[in-house]
Amino acid sequence: MDFAIALLAGPQDPAARSALEFSRAVLAAGHRISRLFFYRDGVLLASQLNVVPQDEKDIGAEWRQFIQDNHLDAVVCIAAALRRGVLNPAEAERWDRPAANTAEPWELSGLGQWVDALQSADRAVTFGT
Amino acid sequence: MKSLLVISRHSPARPQAREALDVALSAAAFGVPCGILFMDDGVFQLIKGQDAAQIAQKSLAANLQALPLYGVEDVLVCQHSLGDRGIQANRCMLDARVLNNAEIAALIEHYDQVLTL
Secondary structure, three states, rough: EEEEEEEOOOOHHHHHHHHHHHHHHHHOOEEEEEEEEHHHHHHHHOEEEEEEOOOOOOOHHHHHHHHHHHHOOOEEEHHHHHHHHOHHHHHHHHHHOOOOOOOOOOEEEOOHHHHHHHHOOOOEEEEOO | OEEEEEEEOOOOOOHHHHHHHHHHHHHHHHOEEEEEEHHHHHHHEOOOOOOHHHOOOOOOOHHHHHHHHOOEEEEEEEEEHHHHOOOOHHHHHOOOOOOOOOHHHHHHHHHHHEEEO
């Protein structure tokens, strides 16, 4: 089965962990993830500037690893990301900002990517309120 | 095409309100049969005569009024949420149709996909 999975909550929210564990379980059960979509505060997962204390889990790093290991399509809503200061090098240059804080495997793109994923997936699951 | 119901639950001052509306508008722009249900504090988005400029925000009204233009067929509001907040249905813009809990259950059943934002 094809799953489209969206995360709406940021790294501080337990929903970010639930979504990751669910995504792992989907693949472990032999299903596919056609797209991951990060919206609202979920875009903050894509920032590489989050620093967590050494004895705590780095949820952003875990997501990044999971996406890379499984070659997943991980789309971050560009409008939500810009509002929250999550920029890739192209956007940092476009908006004349001093630094970028996100890059591969995350892709900044529009809401249309989510609409498209919702249409094609057998199951669409959203995490975070 | 799979139909999509967006449930918008946040007050107009929060970014979540605009972000829920954006999902409904983009889905409709792609030709997805789409409806939007305002529930909980989301019902405050519909109240006529708000002045967002007083809290240095951009008004949501223009985006709300775009819903029918984009072909969002169902604009609905939860009767229970209105009642809890002492809001009369005639204070709502867009002629939002008022639904009771049983009708909301039937609505959720009717749509292929439901997103709560």
